[in-house]
Amino acid sequence: MIQFKFIFRKLWRDRFFTFLKIIGLAIGVAVCLVIFKIVNYEFSFDKNHPDKENIYQLVNWSYTGTEKHGFGGVQSAVGEFVDQTFPEIEEVVPLNRKYFEYLSIEKPNGETYRNEDPKNIQSTVSDYFEMVTYTWLAGDKKTALLYPNQVVLTQSRAEAYFGKVSVDKMIGKTIHYDNTPFTVTGVVADLEFPSSFEGKEFVPITNEEKTEANWFSFNSDYNLFVKLKPNQKDRLLKVLDQKYEDMIPESWKSADRKTAYSLLPLSEKHFSQDFNSGVYSANKKMMFGLIGIGVFILLMASINYINLSTAQIPYRNKEIGIRRTLGAKSGQLKKGFLYETLIITVLALVLAVPMMIGFESFYADFMPPRISEYSAVLPISLFVVGLLLVLTVLTGLYPAYLINKVKVSEVLKSQGAGRLSIGNLNIRKTMIVFQFVIAQVFVIGAFVIAAQIDYMITTDLGFDKDAVVTIKLPYKSYQNADVDPFLFKEALKKHPEIRQVSLGHTPMNDMYWGNNLVRITDSGETTLNMNFKYVDPDYLDFFGIEVLAGRAPQLRDTLESVFINEAARKGLGFLSNEEAIGKAMKGPSEKTVAIQGVINDFYQTDLHIPKEPLSLMITTERNMLNGFSIKLPLASSAWKKTLGILEKEWKTYYPNAPFAYEFYDSEIKNLYESDMRQSQMINLATIITIILGCLGLIGLVTLTAFQRTKEIGIRKVLGSSISGIILLLSKDYLKLIGLAILISIPIAWWAMNKWLENFAYRITIEWWMFLLTGIATILIALLAVSYRAIKAAIVNPVKSLRTE
Template sequence: MFKNHIKLTLRHLWRNRVFTILNIVGLSIGISACWIIFQIVDYEFRFDQKHPDAERIYQFINREEREEKTADFAGISRALPITVKNEIAGVELVVPVYHKADLKASILNEDKEEIRVFEQPKYQVSVSESYFEMVPYQWIVGNVKTAFSSPKQVVLTKSRAELYFPNTPTEELLGKTIAYNDTSIMSISGVVADLDFPSSFNSQEFFVLTDKDWNNDWWGSFNSDDNLFVKLQENVVKENIINQINTINYGHRKEYIDKYGKQWYDLIPLADKHFTATFGANHPTTDHSVLYGLIGIALFILLLACINYINLSTAQLPNRAKEIGIHKTLGSSPSQLMRRFLGETFFITFFAVLLSLIVSSFALKMFADFIPEGMGSFQNYADLAVFLLVLILLITLLSGIYPAWLITRVQTANVLKGQVQNTNGQSRLTLRKGLIIFQFIIAQIFVIAAIIIGQQLHYTVNKNLGFDKEAIVTIDLPAKVLRNPAYVDKKFVLKDELVKNNSIASVALGDRPLDNSGYITSVYNISDTGKVEMKISVRFADEDLLDLYNFEVLAGTNLTKSDTIREFIVNESAVKAMGFSSPKDAIGVHLEMQRQSYPIVAVVKDFHVYDFKKEIPSTVFVNSKRQLNTVNIKLAASNPKHFQKTIGEIEQIWKSIYPNAAFVYKFYDESIAQLYESEYKMSKLISLATGITILISCLGLFGLATLTSTQRIKEIGIRKVLGASVVGIVQMLSKDFVKLVFIAAVIASPLAWWAMNKWLQDFTYRITIEWWMFVLAGVLALMVTLFTISFQAVRAAIANPVDSLRDE
């Protein structure tokens, strides 16, 4: 019986493959979104759950209240750990965690030569033994006692060890050495296995906390990199601890607190840590509202997908009415019919889940930027399986019940007489139209947003910045090169060497003209009436920089070669700020900077000093030998194909001058584009949302088109017999849908305009929103609509009326 049932269901699904595929695709979009979001939410909520005694672990946080403003952060005074350890009762473990600022790690071989360099390894901390008593690490080699016996030792996690020493068995790592920042050499004293659950304690490289770190009494000095955790003894209330420490703290900081305002310590439980971004400077955090927002989105998409399923399956109902009628005359009870239909829904959902496993694995790769780091490493397969099972059952019931109920309402006698009844009356059609309009409003808002964001990004890339940015490579000189007296003037040697190369058009030292970082200072314009202060952005440049970037000089001459600042070149904005009407008037004027007075020798046309969110400030170019920290290279070739070869040559020259410094170059146009990274990210997300909503809307639309053309098949037949043309019929059927899209466009446009106008306010330099953007979105929606419904409309229009009008 059951086997027979499955066979019949599969056969039915196969016979209606178009609808089956539509249903599977539609549901799988919803399921994929749910699936990915579930993984994210599940991962985030499992954070720190598996810590032994988690309920007794707390983080110390630092609170301050001044002039009715509170400021909270995670940095504590380094005097705190020793005090808590020695003077506070009720604390089992004191765990200071001092984060390091990404020490460069060089792996050395037996002859102390660098074999591998890691410029910015993250997750380095200084801790004491207590850390390993609180966090349940398994030691693969070494143990807590020996690992912390000497300050020149370091403990690695297994994954970090594999990064530093690929292909070396873990057992052989004890005693291997790593050089940090080229100066301090540490030997590996232990390797621990990575935690097998998501944890706020995500450090990978552990140094020994020195006695100097412990014995500190700077109560007034805080650094957000210095964190303190404690594990309380059983049955100790945290208020007790807080009171004790704050009494001591007040004793040390009485003067400050009485004069400026309150400053005290507080404890947050480990369970809250992951969800408190304020105290998470060095730990992964998230926000409850983000997670609940994601859950909301998942439910919303799932609901849309279910409604689509209902839409599509009720649309099919008239076609199935006869089959259902026959089943009924053969003695099938309503509950049997319902079960049969729910069985179908179950199968479709099941296939949709299978498809969504594929879809979501692609999506996870494509949208890796939006997925929390490390999520993949802690899959809880039991949870996921339960979730999928619940999801399948939920969708089956949610989207199957209503159509199943409708099926039982089919009037047998009428159906068998050949009269297809209107099981889907006018009211239900209106409901469905409402849904389609709603979907299209959402889709159109997204389309308009995507167009406007795209236009703004296009504008940022293509607007004239006031200088050329093509075919320019920039290299920041590493700090160690600049600090080392032996290397300090080698940058001029480098420049001379580079200029000799034929593939290089020109070379200049100095700051990138457009860069969000930079140095701002005050200059004074001294005139008869007094001293006027003016804030000015400073760009250091040598005598070749203006030419290299092809700045337009409005008046005056270029900078001359110089060891120290001798003269200024200002931009138009500075000229205006000083009150001159013409650039020429500013030439020769003296400005005072850091108590020295320099003449303005030239004025350049305004150019973008910062990204488009900031206004062009008053800017000055100065030449100071010590401050030229970036090499700018203009490549001669105009064809990007030749760039790589030239860069290879540049690297050769670089290595011959700075044998120990890494060669890190960037194309300047790419660096500029990177300033808008978050906008690109947003644009990607919007495009994704657009795709999903359009796809889901189209599925719904297709269902509605099928339904109407089935319902109107008799009418279409009559009209054809009366002489209507195919084109005329298609037009008639399309008209209704065009109306829906039009209504959606009318509602969506002002909403989108409002939202995007708000978004554009972030940019000082922005596009204006124009009418054609809305029209384009509308036309796109219209084209998608017509394309979607044309299949059904044309099919209905070319059908032979003899078939639809047959009476017997």
């Protein structure tokens, strides 16, 4: 107890350095805790499912030339085919996403509970509850989905609908999905671990879903899981591949294009983003990147502590000498220093907790969805204990070792303890360089990522997106979905404030229709699978899309015309844009269409993906057109009035549908959400590494000034200026930072070039980027040390010379 009192008195006496040590370690620990929570959550997905090693999702790969694309959905006919053809497979579980406009529940008090667009509703079979082992709170899993219009609810969803009543009383209750009544036949406990099975309400597979013989369209809403033995996999895939080949038309078959089924193990599903089919998934590379960031930041915090502790040894030399003179053994000195380190680490941990909570609140979008629903007390507790021990040993052993290397005779003369090296290698300087190498790599990375995101957002996309708002067409039966959208369009065109209106899929988004376009020639057919967008005749003019050959769309093009981009023209084998005009094609549903125009290649998804073949089909069919695009006045000051006009007309034609618009350039930015998250992550890591590096510099400059107090006083008496003293105290550290910047350049260049390989269209890393970020880092470091250096430089030299 006496030793701990002594440690606390000493820490309070040196409170400036104690603060620097605690705040540095706290930042590192807080970052590690947040990263551990995220990584532990992501890697916990699907780990607790019994027999998970035998559960697979049926997926498919599409091969086109040297490219391949994965897709998690299957055709509607596959589930029933597998069930009938492979009776030996233990479980065949279709899991289809269901959509309802609303659900309603009549309450005993006469009120009606209503939920618009209910989520996480799936149609499946009873075997689903054999494959995924829920705890049944009420009902029988063998009969709960045996008949039509039954529904099984998870506990959280049941309580949301019926309140905190006994689950037995929920059985037999009625829920209206749209206008169809369903009876509650079961309630299951929510899964207590993260899972790729996100369903909250389960209804039986309908006869229409079972008997639909569609082998042509792969649909992300249709998912199929099987539980099988290893020796059953090859035969299943072989039979399915042959069945698909037999069912598709000859015009779809091509030597350079192939579709093949595959089995995705459940244990790999969460990190297989090609096959997520709308289910939340994670990027494994990003997880390893987070782990790397956590390790580097923890190392920086530890180095910060070690540097400050070893630099304080000359400052504490008399204390060490007196204790050794009074009989303190080496082991006691080492143990005392480790106790001191442990206390500082515990205090840092206490401070790290509110930092972690603040981070999670401030960067809520960075945290995985639903992470708060699952308890991780045990793994986090074990991680904290392990982190506490590792930090204590990592940061305490080396300074404790150095204390015992100091000779008593030299210590009492304030000599010898300041030179800490192994041979010619100064360890403290090496650690400073290491810190700033990491920091500078993050600085360069943050700059390059920001530049790439800016390039993606500001580059010419091949169409006009400025001052454009989009409004989705109402699709619910009770929201006037039957109103002809062209009536609303004509009403808007009467207002001079509205420059233009168009209907159809916007040029750049993450939604598209895929289909084939077949070129018919005397020598055979050339089939090209491509994206299709359905638009009205004003679309090209509205978005300023250039017609390179042929003519612009007209209303009569709704019958037998198609407009293609240059990539599609090349893919179909035409040597020039003009050659393609007027040529007959076999389009969707085997309908013959003619190419009326060739348009420029504009970006359709994002800059990760090369510009792909595209067909524009002109249509007036309401179910093919998903929304309005409206051009506001060029002057933003007039937008409020124009939006008011839009809302007024909307309520005239769609009184029962909510008026909701979005600026199109914001929609485009949303396509880069993953890149924005990476940028956010690197920016935060950059700020933290710079702070940690500067905290260490502040402490080291302060100690250097203390050790050279008399020298500074003598220099000032002899005429040195304040700027000269500041340079004296700072130049060695600035040289080390300069060396760190030089070392970091090839590392950062390699890392950022690897990152940029993910983009089909990207910036070029230029030499001035390294120069600019290097100057910025040096200036930040100079600002960090200048205060302490100036404070030491302006001290009265008489006072300095009287200091012992």
